[in-house]
Amino acid sequence: MKISIDNKSVEVSRQMTVLEAADQNGIYIPRLCAHPELIPYGGCRLCIVEIEGIKGYPTACTAMVEDGMIIRTNTNMLQQMRRDLLQLILSEHPAACLLCDNIEGCSMFQETIRKVGVTTGCRWCPKDKDCELQRIVESFDVHELSLPGLYRDLPVEKYDPFFDRDYNLCIYCGRCVRICNEYRKSSVIAFRQRGKFTTIGPSFDENHIDAGCEFCGACVSVCPTGAMSEKSRKWWGLPDTYTKSVCPLCSINCDIQVLSLRDKIVGTLPPGKPHEAAGELCVKGRFCLSEMVNRTKRILEPSYLFPEGEGIIGWKEAFKRGAELIKDAGKGKTALYISPYLSMEEYSAIAYFARSVLKSSFVTSSCLDYNNTEYLRLSLRSIPLDKVRKSTSIISLFLNGNYNYAPLTMAVKNAASSGIPYYQIGWIRDSTSRFATNSIVPEPGDQVRILDDLIESIKGKSTHDPVIHQLAEHLKNEENALIVIGPSLISLSGMQQVLDRINVIIDLTRSKIYAPNPYGNIKGMLSANEMKPVEIITEKVEKGDIALVYLIGDMPFSERSTDYKLIYQSAFPAPENLRPDLVLPSAVWGEFQGTWPGMKGSTARARKAAKPHDYAKLNIDIINSMSAYAGKKGVLESMSKKNRKITGKFIPHLPVRESALENEEKLNGMEKLPFILISERSPHTYMNLQLDRAVEGLNELISPCYLLINHSDARKLGISGGEYVTIADSEYELTRPVKIRKNIPAGVIYITDNKSVIGFKSNPCYVNLSREHV
């Protein structure tokens, strides 16, 4: 198609809007509500244009180009109308700074008072210099208001984690509502009421947590004004560097960009132009990474445990003492525990270090316990994430996608809303549940029986359960039926039996699987190192067969049992009782560059976005110097230049072991009580840091150690949030405070901390719930 824009004749190849055509040809039309990820909306009307033969002033973001169209974007008339529109917007938008005589001096010398409770103008706005409205107003040189101003005087909403909302600054472009609804498929916020009473938010005056917000930050990213702002970044100002990187917080390894200012990481965004990229990140990649680097307790300097107590030492001294500890331990007497959150380069260096310097084959990681290993075996068979979208039917088993694995849950939601049948089996409601064709909430203990029924049905036996029958038909007949398995499976009773059944189903059918895991680089760790099951190594340590334990970012135990020496290398402090002999502060993600092979099928690189914290050193440098002090060639020298570049195929080797399971656990036949208690291990970790404890906002969302119950149960029992309740079965009881959460189904009690519920008969199990009377 040939069209003309501002007397320039241009070719467009496909159906597109006038706005897109102008953008493609470098012609800028002002806009506030249009967004590349969103369906055209035509709300702000700033993008009005003149099109020959069309009456009035159509909006460029909604008008489609047609062959031979003659478009003008910049006539005096249009500019005047845009100025009037801006006047209308500004009459309801705090604009003190735009009208202030001191505007120039103020930006440069900050000569006016800046401590105000509310945002009254750009200099007091968290988005100063990063605001689309400000940019447009400045380009139109608007310096006075011809209409009376109105301040809506809405309360600033600060009660939810991670971002604040000040709708006094909102221009009702609807991007937040639309991105949440159309793109993220969460529909947490909506326009409420209408006309001048319009506000944005969840139903009634509910908070975002209860309204099912994932805290993905997409709405914050695309808001053109300061109405939405990130709590931890709002007063930093514009970052000076944007670094491409990858999120290390789960097996999905999302692409991200790291925002830094004067060599400090201040935030993270999905890749792409800020304000444009809505992204597929979860709350961890969007909000927790920068807080993890900067706002958690880090180890500042190396230290050594002298007979008279712990003392700070310099790095040289640290290497010397480290080398001595290694030498004293001798060959085959060292156990090395490593974290599944390191880069490929670090793993290669560690492999050399273990072989040539520690001379030990006792390499393991606390994530390689029996249940986890078996889950990881399944996880590593996952299809690439982009294939998830091609599935013809999806079944999720024990998936808890809340605050987690967002690209996966988005793929499931998208597939399901385009009509792909989606079945969810499990006890937890997550962001995909609303899209399920059918949900099965098994009775506790029925997790194995359901799969047995499914297998029988696949084999052709008739079943009385119509949903199981449908499931079997999908799995049997479809090339691209997908089974999504969530890591909450690891904590379930009968986990091994469930895994066996899943394997049988995979063998019987052609179905594909996707099983995310909470570790950032399990593939890298297992392909660089021959690793042993953690129980075997820990048993050696406990029997006294080990003289030196060396931990790199891993923490398999929280106190010392027998008499061995301990080197603790990590970014985050060890628990008090561990008392390591030597402490070596290491850098974290973001402070170095590294390769992540990931489950996506392609290799990603995390680049350096800031310098390491205080005296922390990179793991590679620590290992390198330690090797040199121990009289070995440094790791870096040992790897020729060519080898140092990490490329190629990564073949993970999981430790093989005999099945610990002789008899199948007997699961059913439990006494029925009014509630179902379900627990899972926290999947929110990085190295030895428990993110859901260290990062305040995540702590609020996950609330580990609280019993989470449904609001209607709470109402029935007259329980309010924070109150202590006791849950009990015939063998065990536990008293804990409750939190009331809408995403917990009625009749279910959920806790993220499976150590404290270990005394209960099984997981999940039936319990009674009663109020603690004080």
Place this chain on the structure above:
Amino acid sequence: MKPKKLSFLEILDSYSAEESSLIPLLQDAQDEDGYISPEKVEGIAQHLKITESQVYGVASFYSQFRFTPPGRHSISVCLGTACHVSGGETLLNTFERDLEISPGECTPDGRFDLNRVACLGCCALAPVVKIDDDIYSKVNVIKLNDIIGLYE
């Protein structure tokens, strides 16, 4: 003869799980006991597989839906064009001040609820106030007290 009133759950079951059911469903749900409670929003959202925010967003757009229990008597002040220019806003403000409630709310003693409507279709009588099924025409602030006194 009036048909038997359906319970909220029966109402839900009588609609298929499609988004187009939303508005008729909201109407029936309101008919049941005069307003739409948070629990009903939740029930409707679950039934239609949309979020509560979506249900509430749509419902709050229309002034016919209310979210607090109705009073024994329902006051509607017309703010359509004719009534607006002849003082409807002043009447509404007076009600708000005298009854100490905002539009959409109900007095603590349950006597009145207050609403604004856009045109009751009798513009010649503007400004118009409607209480329950009674229409009061050419109302002014002085008349208001007497009118209210007629309802207990």
